[in-house]
Amino acid sequence: MNTPIWDDRDWRPLPTLVGPVRADVCVVGLGASGLAAIEELVDQGVAVVGVEGQAVGAGAAGRNGGFVLAGLAKFFNETVVQCGEAAAGAIYRQTAREIARQAQDMPAIVRQSGALRIAADAAELADCAQHLAALRYCGFPAAAYTGPEGEGLLLPEDGVTQPLHRVRAVAQRLRQRETRLYENSPARKLVAGAVVTDQGTVHCDSVIVAVDGRLERILPELAGRVRTARLQMLATAPAPEVQFSRPVYYRQGYEYWQQLPDRSIALGGFRDQAGDEEWTGDDAPTERVQGLLEKFLRQHLKVRAPVTHRWAASVGYTPDGLPILEEVRPKTWAVGGYNGTGNIAGVLGARAAARLVCGQGSEWAAALAGARAHAGRR
Template identity: 55%
Template sequence: MNTPVWDDGNWRGLPRLEGDLETEICVVGLGGSGLSAILELLRLGRKVIGLDAASVAGGAAGRNGGFLLAGVAKFYHQSVAEHGRDLARALYRATLEQIERMKQETPQAIRPVGSLRIAASAEELADCAAHLEALRADGFEAEPYAGPEGEGLLIPSDAAFNPLLRCRALARQALEAGARLFEHTPALRISGQEVQTPLGQVRCQKVLVAVDGKLEQVLPELRGRVRTARLQMLATAPVSRRFPRPVYRRWGFDYWQQLPDGRIALGGMRDAGGEAEWTTETAPSEAVQIRLEQLLEQLDVRAPITHRWAASVAYTPSGLPIAEEVRPDVWAIGAYNGTGNVVGAMLGREVAWVLNGSWMPGAVLLNSSHIEAT
């Protein structure tokens, strides 16, 4: 059992690449960031081929908790302290705009219900207050919260979504716009002019590697700067309506949402797994799954568990993602530190412009000195 609750079984799949093809730009990775890049490149008039070693959103892009959160991985007040107020504010504003764009692109996949950050201790509740103060000081929406889930803050501009539904919708849009996409086609060797696969090759002018988890395996140059971890989740049968908004709790280590049909999708407890969770293994582990079951009991959710799954995500010491030219004409984006749904889509669009030979108007991440870009 390693199938996410998001998978309805209706995806027909895409072919493997067989033979040799030519294009202008080859994108390796058909998750949210890769597909966003492909669609932006198509809008810019470029010819694109996209490859994935598994399937569309077969990695973390289609196996995550389904949160659309503004900002980068660290909470806003932490981002201000570590990256400076100007950059933190610009990043937060840009991610708010990206969430609005995502609502327009795939409205069928997104529920604009806001999100809750809930404290699990007095210390965390004080941190929630600092988080709230920083958001309000810069004019962003947030309010204190106390309710059945606990105490913390409500962020109305966030959203919940079905990540796999969104990515599959983006893939269909890309195909309709002229992209050629291939599943079950791993990139064995990558240069700026050629991507070798088991049954063929793509000759091109530039390559974008849009991979989150296991990025350091695809591009060994990033080892030591990027580290892959396993995130685990489970889902239950439907229960009565309990959680109108997605919940982020215990510093973000635990998170859950209730789907429109009443099912609970719950994840986290990575810290409980210890060093064993720093792995490229994607099968759920008994130790973490037991802790997730215990969290369900704490929430008084009494329903059969129907799904268990895991995914690989990558982290950086700074909490900011990778976005750089790793080899001549080979760009890499990824390592979203567990929160790539919004930032990854935004980076995909920004890097598409770079591959097209210019800078996207209003680009924030690539204009930041904190992101390595050439």
């Protein structure tokens, strides 16, 4: 079993690329980030082709926990220390704005429900206080929280999404605009002026590789700067015995869960409890982590409903916690390494890459550059 709860199988497959095609830009990867890059390019009148090794959203974009969170993977107080107040604030502001945009664009799929950060112990509760102080000092909404989930923070600008529905909806919108998108067309070789797949070739001026997990395999230049990890989840049948009105981040975000509209529970976590075993490109669930998830489900969440789904996804992590957005070869851009929070940062990064390919400026790229420059001076 390795099927996410998000997959309702209601999808008309895209064609496979066969033979040569020509485009100004080829985007590799049809997840949330790749599709965002394609939308930006189409809006600007650029001839674009998108290729995907499996199906739309088959990677982490359609297999994640369904959280939409402002900021980056590190909590805001940590980001301020690492990246400086100006860059941290710019990043947080843009991600919050993107959540609101997505919720307005697809209200049936993206909801600004708010989210909870719940402390697992006294030390984390103290860090929650620092997190709250940093957000308030910079003018962002947040509140201390005490409730049935525990103690911590309420982050009102965050929310949830049905991630696979969202990427499929974006792909369908592009399909209606006659955008050339191809599934089951893995990029086997990237050479100057071309992306070679199993049965075809995209001849192009520029390439955007918008892939999170296994990015370092496609672009070996990034080995050591991005590393693939496996994130595991499970889901249950409807669980009326519990009620979680908001998604929850727990134990520094290592565990996370939400209750879906039908009352089922989607729960992920315990990557850190399996050591090097989870630093892998293998996206099959394991007995060890799945056992820890189920124990937490029963003992901590008090859920009695049966487990119906178990799955895993490959996700890219960077040593400094900052996502990759750069030209790694002439006219070849890489976007990835979202450190487990790609639903928003990935979209912004890919949209920025599309603008940079077109020779335009990007507010997101400038904020990341400022963050890296400040981190480098520490």
